[in-house]
Amino acid sequence: MNKPLAGIRVLDLSRILAGPWCTQHLADMGADVIKVEHPERGDDTRGWGPPYLDGTQDAAYYLSANRGKRSIAVDIAQMEGQALIRELVSSCDVVLENFKVGGLKRYGLDYESLKEVKPDLIYCSITGFGQNGPYSKRAGYDFLLQGMGGLMDITGRPDGEPGAEPMKVGVAVVDLFTGMYAATSILSALLGRNQTGEGAWIDIALMDVQVSMLANQAMNYLTSGQSPKRMGNSHPNIVPYQAFATADGHIILAVGNDGQFQRFCEVAGVPLLASDERFATNRSRVQNRKLLVPQLERLLAEKPSAYWLEALEREGVPCGPINTIEQVFEDPQVQFRGMKMQLSHAEAGSVDLVSNPIRFNDQSLNADAPPPGLGEHTQAVLSELFPDRGDYLEKLKKQGVIR
CATH class of the missing domain: 3.40.50.10540 (Crotonobetainyl-coa:carnitine coa-transferase; domain 1)
Structure with missing residues (x-):
């Protein structure tokens, strides 16, 4: 070449x-x-x-x-x-x-x-x-x-x-x-x-x-005048966009838009949650994070990781496992x-x-x-x-x- x-x-x-x-x-x-x-x-x-x-x-x-x-x-x-x-x-x-x-x-x-x-x-x-x-x-x-x-x-x-x-x-x-x-x-x-x-x-x-x-976090400060705080695996501007415990481990749920949230709720068996005005848009989900996330934690903890990964991926809801580095190099996409x-x-x-x-x-x-x-x-x-x-x-x- x-x-x-x-x-x-x-x-x-x-x-x-x-x-x-x-x-x-x-x-x-x-x-x-x-x-x-x-x-x-x-x-x-x-x-x-x-x-x-x-x-x-x-x-x-x-x-x-x-x-x-x-x-x-x-x-x-x-x-x-x-x-x-x-x-x-x-x-x-x-x-x-x-x-x-x-x-x-x-x-x-x-x-x-x-x-x-x-x-x-x-x-x-x-x-x-x-x-x-x-x-x-x-x-x-x-x-x-x-x-x-x-x-x-x-x-x-x-x-x-x-x-x-x-x-x-x-x-x-x-x-x-x-x-x-x-x-x-x-x-x-x-x-x-x-x-x-x-x-x-x-x-x-x-x-x-x-x-x-610092990218968006710097702009969060420059726009609001408030220093961002540590949020663990949560995202300051998107909900739900974090790691969740399942029945046998953890997965990452990365819902980037309202349509994805609707599909997640359908997979999780709670379709009405997506139409609740407190959670219908990302803006409202961020505002009501403390109300929504505990509900999602209870839902995701009911089934094992493999179930969620397969069901959510099938419906086009972004999600994934938390791999060890050994698992990274065993991943078929990486290979x-x-x-x-x-x-x-x-x-x-x-x-x-x-x-x-x-x-x-x-x-x-x-x-x-x-x-x-x-x-x-x-x-x-x-x-x-x-x-x-x-x-x-x-x-x-x-x-x-x-x-």
Whole structure:
């Protein structure tokens, strides 16, 4: 498949999750992503286990975000390493980094310095709080930003219920959203460069991303002046749209309009409930949530999950189970769509990975190469880009500048 980013080269100076998530997406789209790592430590997430891939020292966490890249091990704290990176930049289209504000300036690897090397460079900086402002010097981690950016205050059981407290989401959603915002920004900058010939410096902050992804909840506040509260599995603007206990477990009922509510009531054997003026429209159901939900809880608790899922699905009422992750990968729809993929791996033999969800012309876009070992491609990449510098590269290797 002729991938859309074939011919684009990205120098990836990032680590952990937001930056690598971005560059993995670019690699899946066909970009040549060169991942720069410290010769000894590598990306921090290589050690964020267990679990680790059998036969390797690489944690599952690292494997989740580094498919399709080529790893070179360069010590940028040494002057020779800095000089090598600057030379590499001249043959790259994009540089992505997630160092603290000003952290790369002392190495001469900041945007202004590298723009002198390549004037049309697209340079993306990911930080916790952005390049300016009172918090700009702070380090930012997903968990902190979920709290500071309001997400945890609207996630978890409501005040007054057992176990009520602010709760983080089960995956690092701020990092993941930031990675995708970075990817779309880089793609936009590449398109802009094709039109104007000019590069760009992209400033993306986890805090900004978290605030932006509050979406309708942010607008609920801005419109009403009232901060939304934690509602557990309930929805602030739609009823019934939550998890319900059944006779043998739980299901999700996601009624998005009045017609669906009418069909639900027919399946549940209470058709008159849908014509009750207190519940006939979503607006009235939201207003009378405390009257309606207990009635629905009693109804749904009378029969097992399988009964409800089959009967409601048959009538076109949106519903579903609450799966474990094991059950997710056993789901026939997930299997049909190929969301679990396998690549060959030099040390482990093979590695199971999660597919990129995007399809182009009915084909998955996934890089062909597994997450690389630390410094696995140092020699190959540098020899390819500097074919007449063999003695120089061997000298750098002996000095510990590269691995």
